[in-house]
Amino acid sequence: MSTGITNIINMAPELPLQWSENLLSTPMFNLIHSFGCDLHFAEAHLGKTTRMSRYERLSTDGGQLDGSGIDPAPEVVLRTDIDATMEIYAKTIVTNEQITLYENDKVLTKFTALGGQWLREKEDLLMRDLYSSSVSYLNATGGVNGQQPSEISRADVNNIERILLGNDARTMLEVIEAENKFSTAPTRDAFIALASTDITPDLQNVQGVILKNAYPSQEGLRPEEYCSISRFRFFVSSKAAKTPGISQPSGNTVYTIPMYGLEAAAKIEQNSYTATVGYRPPWVVSSVAQNSQLYFKFAIARAITNQNWVSGLKVTQRL
Amino acid sequence: MALTIVNQGSFQSTGVPVNIPVPSGADYFKVYNLTQMATTQATGRGVMFEWFGNPSFAVNSAVEWLKTNSTNGMNATVITTGGFNYITSFPQPEAAFVGTAITNATSAVASGFTSLPYNNGDSVVLYNTTGMAQIGGAAFTVSSVSSTGFTLLGLPAGTFAAPATAVTARRVSPFQPVLPEFMYVSAISQAAQAVVTVTQDPTNVIYVGQKLVFQIPASFGMVQLNNNNSPQSLPAVVTAVNAGAYQFTINVNTTGFTAFAWPASTASPTAPLFATVAPAGCSTQYNPQLQTYTGYNFNLQPFRSSYPLPLMNLQAGAQSPAGSNGDTIVWQCFKMEAPQYGAV
Secondary structure (H helix, E strand, O other): OOOOOEOOOOOOOOOOOOOOOOOOOOOOOOOOOOOOOEEEEEOOOOOOEEEEEEEOOOOOOOOOOOOOOOOOOOOOOOEEEEEEEOEEEEEEEEEEHHHHHHOOOOHHHHHHHHHHHHHHHHHHHHHHHHHHHHOOOEEOOOOOOOOEOOOOOHHHHHHHHHHHHHOOOOOOEOOEOOOOOOOOOOEOOEEEEEEEHHHHHHHHOOOOOEEHHHOOOOOOOOOOEEEEEOOEEEEEEOOOOEEOOOOEOOOOOEEEEEEEOOOOEEEEEEOOOOOEEEEEOHHHHOOOOOEEEEEEEEEEEEEEOOHHHEEEEEEOOOO | OOEEEEEEEEEEOOOOOEEEEOOOOOOEEEEEEHHHHOOOOOOOOEEEEEEEOOOOOOOOEEEEEEEOOOOOOEEEEEEEEEEEEEEOOOOOOOOEEEEOEEOOOOOEEEEOOOOOOOOOOOEEEEEOOOOOHHHOOOEEEOEOOOOOOEEEOOOOHHHOOOOEOOEEEEEEOOOOOEEOOOEEEEEEOOOOOOEEEEOOOOOOOOOOOEEEEEEOOHHHOOHHHEHHHOOOOOOEEEEEEEHHHOEEEEOOOOOOOOOOOOOOHHHOOOOOOOOEEEEEEEOOEEEOOOOEEEOOOOOOOOEEEOOOOOEEEEOOOOOOOOOOOOOEEEEEEEEEOOOOOOOO
16 A cells, blocks of 8 residues: 555646546445444444343243242343444545646546545455454365365355254345246345355356356345355355465465354444545645645444354365 | 654563554654663674665564674664564465474474574464374464474374374464454363363453353364254353463363364365354353452453554564563654655
């Protein structure tokens, strides 16, 4: 990342040629990591730690009254508290007046749009880090590439479904019913899986995969969705979690695939501190009124709210 | 002003690397060792260290100003190990070092490396662990570090069938990007209150009152500890922490459970790995005898970032910017307001 004032030294004026009426696209990666997490709000003026609580279910052991008149022993109710710390992130762009004077397009407008994109991208990566850090994963072992973990396989996906179902996790996405269309197949109500675009060839190769175009209905599907495998629908991003150079034995890149159901994770926003895009004029920023400033800020706290309802796989590439 | 001091501070060295947050970033970073500045040593030591952002210094490099042996004469040199690391995003695994063995002992010892730059307390991921394939890909905290090896206090490998005859190590961040984090489990006792050993130092991760969910593959034996096998699907609760031994105690009676054991090396790569434990909140309790609360640990309980990035990492040692135990260190961080002309 290059830092400092954006000026005509590091961003020279465009040549005096005719300027196309349309700017080209700015790349943006798929934002998948906030998908399916619960949104909570933190009150202002009550500290920076937010507590979310869950009452654990009562034991089903015993309970029969035998007619003796003796009451059953009262059960102590258990509560689990999940805490999360609010954190504030910011980005700024300082622009020299000669940029706005000489550039052909309205650069401050474009810079503002870039800042808005940064807000979303940064938030996505922070949620990615939560999943990659605080969740237990199993190595895929059903593949044939000789690595530990192996590439993803149907057996590995089914094993995670077994774990989530065994922990009473609830699916998040509804069934897509069969229709009378060639080469389509229905999908069950499904958990969510988040994967790197690097492993899309391997996803296509998993037994029983249903690629997105083979869903009976395309209505409401997100562009980030890639396929359905077993009880999971996979969403992909080029920025999904991966760690280079650590697989056994060859030191290949290991990819992390969080797989989860309802209420597995939370994103907490701060009341009285919504995402902000601000502008400081040149006469404020610079003693000779030559530099203006854009700034972008947001607050976020994040937490795994039910460790039983999230699991996942670590995999390597084969194809 | 072209170059501005944006931050300054000091600390007393404990002989371990230090991370200094630099929210504005850094173009120039300078460290003074005031303790060594005021004295001389038989072997001249570093008293001032500099780092430049442009041209960017290599990882672990610094300009070192050091005293001549036993006098105040000053020398300058560029060091390529034990210097500064300017970290702007979460660090990826570092360059690989190849060793020749890991003992099947409790605790395991890895050896046969050349010129290891590691410090006690660093974390490494091990792979290509021939003969001990079941640990390949897991992270470990290292101790008793030398230039040729280290001890894996969190790997009780005494029950392993054979030692490893090869190993490759990469240093990784001691923490994941977010804390509390998942940890690799290397042993669980069969006891009225089970003692769990993890592969990394649990300081700042595990605390009394914390709830944990285990994920134990069948290949490790003790699957009864998996949450879906407990009567109420309740998380385990930590009742004591012995961070020095990478151990903690949980409120689960594992006496009748299947013994915990690593799968054989020969089962790799098909044996499911790893046994892990992940944070599941906490339980707030009050002990009227001790008049203490657990579950009110606002330092360790909340999910939070492990590092405020960007930061400057100062390596420790006699010829390193974070100095040796007891040294008083003053640091200054500089940032240019405008970008540099004609950077090389």
